[in-house]
Amino acid sequence: xxxxxxxxxxxxxxALDAVGxxxxxxxVRELLGGPRRYTDLHADLPGVSTDILAxxxxxxxxxxxxxxxxxxxxxxxxxxxxxxxxxxxxxxxxALAHWGGPDLGEPRPTDAVREHWYxxxx
Amino acid sequence: xxxxxxxxxxxxxxALDAVGxxxxxxxVRELLGGPRRYTDLHADLPGVSTDILAxxxxxxxxxxxxxxxxxxxxxxxxxxxxxxxxxxxxxxxxALAHWGGPDLGEPRPTDAVREHWYxxxx
DNA sequence: GTAGTGACTTGGAAAGTCCAACCTATTGGC
DNA sequence: GCCAATAGGTTGGACTTTCCAAGTCACTAC
Numbered sequence: 134x135x136x137x138x139x140x141x142x143x144x145x146x147x148a149l150d151a152v153g154x155x156x157x158x159x160x161v162r163e164l165l166g167g168p169r170r171y172t173d174l175h176a177d178l179p180g181v182s183t184d185i186l187a188x189x190x191x192x193x194x195x196x197x198x199x200x201x202x203x204x205x206x207x208x209x210x211x212x213x214x215x216x217x218x219x220x221x222x223x224x225x226x227x228a229l230a231h232w233g234g235p236d237l238g239e240p241r242p243t244d245a246v247r248e249h250w251y252x253x254x255x
Numbered sequence: 256x257x258x259x260x261x262x263x264x265x266x267x268x269x270a271l272d273a274v275g276x277x278x279x280x281x282x283v284r285e286l287l288g289g290p291r292r293y294t295d296l297h298a299d300l301p302g303v304s305t306d307i308l309a310x311x312x313x314x315x316x317x318x319x320x321x322x323x324x325x326x327x328x329x330x331x332x333x334x335x336x337x338x339x340x341x342x343x344x345x346x347x348x349x350a351l352a353h354w355g356g357p358d359l360g361e362p363r364p365t366d367a368v369r370e371h372w373y374x375x376x377x
Numbered sequence: 378g379t380a381g382t383g384a385c386t387t388g389g390a391a392a393g394t395c396c397a398a399c400c401t402a403t404t405g406g407c
Numbered sequence: 408g409c410c411a412a413t414a415g416g417t418t419g420g421a422c423t424t425t426c427c428a429a430g431t432c433a434c435t436a437c
Contacts (some may be wrong), residue, residue: 137277140301145284145348148355153277155259155394163266171415179262182395187416209403211415225354226267228347233270277425293384304426310386331434333384 151196152222156181156189161219162226164199168214194221274344278303278311284348286321290336293343316339338371 135155139218152158156178163169175186181208190213193199198219204210215222259276261268278300285291285299297308312335312349315321320341324330337344 138302139278139281143281143284144352144356146281146355148351149280151355153275153280153319155275156261158271158275159261159265159268162265170414175415180395181259182397183416184396184418185394209414221354225347225350228350229270232343232347233268233273234266294382297384302426304428305385306387307425308426331383 146191148225152193152225154192155188156185157193158195158222158226158229160186160189160223161198161215162230164213164215165220165223167224168202168212168213170210174213198222265314270347273320274347276311276314278307279315280344280351282308282315283320283337283344284352286335286337287342287345287348290324290334292332292334296335320344325371339349 139150153163159178159181161176163174169177170248171186171195173209174190175181175183178186183198190201193203194213197216199213200216202212202214259272261272263269274283281300281303282296285296291299293308293312296312297303297305300308310321312321316323316335319338321335322338324334324336326334
């Protein structure tokens with residue numbers, strides 16, 4: 134179990150308690166684009182290990198931010214998708230994307246690419 | 256040194272690389288209220304250990320988000336304050352505060368207290 | 378000179394993360 | 408039925424980060 138728990142009486146701290154761990158917000162960002170399978174999440178998040186991905190998905194599910202849904206035939210797969218509460222994190226991800234976007238990168242993207250980022254990550 | 260570094264080409268990942276570590280955003284939240292001394296930060300962030308606080312402040316300083324400034328007499332203290340770039344994190348902290356605020360807490364605050372949170376954390 | 382801040386540093390234990398390998402089911406040929 | 412592939416994980420061990428308590432060093436007040 135994650136030993137986090139900063140300070141229960143601060144709104145920011147409570148938010149970080151829920152999604153402040155490594156990879157959590159990046160998983161949310163992926164899911165903001167729609168439901169995804171475990172394997173696809175693993176492929177789209179370079180560097181995340183399978184155990185951490187499984188752990189984070191369970192945590193997010195336990196917090197009511199993500200739901201596990203099994204697709205029937207012919208797809209026959211398990212997908213993860215955001216709950217309404219999880220989707221409310223969109224402004225947080227957008228704010229981070231905006232802050233980390235244009236002014237930080239070394240390999241400066243073109244305006245076209247940057248536009249792509251904003252529309253896909255936000 | 257922190258071995259983070261998710262994926263350099265994603266804006267959200269780059270943002271989290273800078274401020275995604277434990278306590279970083281809470282320190283920023285404190286400094287959004289104005290310059291603070293080390294000891295006051297330590298007192299206002301219940302649970303942070305002194306070594307982590309010192310480490311995070313150096314990291315944030317190294318990233319150009321926080322500046323260390325020595326006050327002369329009679330105060331004769333060292334204060335930390337946000338750079339303009341660091342202050343640009345305000346929307347991120349606001350989004351987190353808004354998300355973590357009204358709908359999550361168990362010891363539901365009164366509206367007056369909640370108002371206090373928004374104005375002081377945002 | 379001794380007591381008390383302020384601003385850290387250090388050492389060791391605990392917790393979290395990474396990596397590679399393994400496991401169980403289901404599907405799809407042949 | 409048999410073999411390989413894919414999906415969705417679990418497990419063990421090394422490595423890294425965080426926690427906690429204690430100690431350091433500079434300065435001021437008395």
